[in-house]
Amino acid sequence: MFQAILITKDDSGYQAGLQRLDESQLPAGDVLVRVSHSTLNYKDGLAITGKAPVVRQFPMVPGIDLVGQVEHSEHAGYQKGDWVLLNGWGVGEAHWGGLAQMARLKGEWLIPLPAGLTPQQAMSIGTAGYTAMLCVMALERHGLQPGDGEIAVTGAAGGVGSVAIAILAKLGYRVVAVTGRTEDAAYLQSLGAAEVLPRAQFSAPGKPLAKERWAGAVDVVGSHTLANLCATTRYGGVVTACGLAAGMDLPATVAPFILRGVTLAGIDSVMRPRADRIAAWDRLARDLDLDKLATISQELSLSQVIPLAAELLQGRIRGRIVVDVNR
The missing domain is CATH 3.40.50.720 (NAD(P)-binding Rossmann-like Domain)
Structure with missing residues (x-):
């Protein structure tokens, strides 16, 4: 069992709540990731509040970013214990995303966590x-x-x-x-x-x-x-x-x-080819003053995400919001 934010839509309306889910409920994919950190982005705010039709199928776990450690892999590029990160690819919209403690994903969507970046720093960037x-x-x-x-x-x-x-x-x-x-x-x-x-x-x-x-x-x-x-x-x-x-x-x-x-x-970031992603993240590790990330970002727990989503859409949040999904 693991915790996740789950968005549902039925006769009672559109709802987002923190729930306990079973690993068997995760969608198909060839890499199972134990998530360390995720983020709260503008698109996630739209998904959680339902202010725009971001979510394309229900139920849905939002979260367009995640970083974590491979728990199980059937993909040749990854093995258990590897640290990986993901941005975009429709995750959090059409495939369950990162605002959860577990995620099952396609290996082709992942890239290795760049050397020199901690998981928390990677999501401060996101x-x-x-x-x-x-x-x-x-x-x-x-x-x-x-x-x-x-x-x-x-x-x-x-x-x-x-x-x-x-x-x-x-x-x-x-x-x-x-x-x-x-x-x-x-x-x-x-x-x-x-x-x-x-x-x-x-x-x-x-x-x-x-x-x-x-x-x-x-x-x-x-x-x-x-x-x-x-x-x-x-x-x-x-x-x-x-x-x-x-x-x-x-x-x-x-x-x-x-x-x-x-x-x-x-500039599209969602469907960007893998080579461009790796190049961009290598540049971030090299050309961004990582000491500034503490100024740019704030860290929340998974339980704090839903109340903050509306504030994000109202432009009341500064910088980046990092979510420690295990806190």
Whole structure:
């Protein structure tokens, strides 16, 4: 028997609760993992509260991240005792996820826990940090270098934004944090932000083209914020888009792209090929100041997750939430 958060939907409605389950209830997979830590992400908050149709089948254990030790494996790449981690692949949406003490998964979804990272550190990074690194790698792939100019990071006090700031600052970029919570300015500056701007400057409808400022950007907000970033990005700059906290719409014109040669790079972390995942996590172990993780993250027990999910969706949670599923 093991503890898990289980989401159900029946005639009595949509419910999420902490329950004791039997190993035989786990879905099919060729690797059984004894979970050490998971996380609470925006998508998990949507799943737990039912605020959006994230869960595609019921019952469901949420949790798009997990790290743990292999208990049993029928996959050639893993054996009992190996430490592994997982991000995405529809886990927590279509396949039982990490907010549980046990998980049965497909071995192809897993990667080894990188050397130099503890399980707790890996989940302090989690999907948010892994996505942030994919954004940084995309900026680099398009030729961006620290001397090219300022990088804007929106949703700066959230998980993706916090890790992106820390990575970019360590790599030598001048980072400008854009946030709806300017009271977190000292926190953002401690991560490496050189300047903090209120999101209100970006969230209203703007001009198709505005004064050039950004060499690049990491955006998790979407909607008018993303449109305004594109409109103010310098000639040849790169904007990475990985989120939709303000909506799925993009009320923009083609002007930045055809008159300034701006690149809008979409970042998917859910179905990313294994090689890209390993490369991103190796970079995280090397290019993220791990000492900053204590500032970025807070740790909860499994029983504290459900009450906090709604607060996360309301933008009241700073940084990363790590869940010790055995506490």
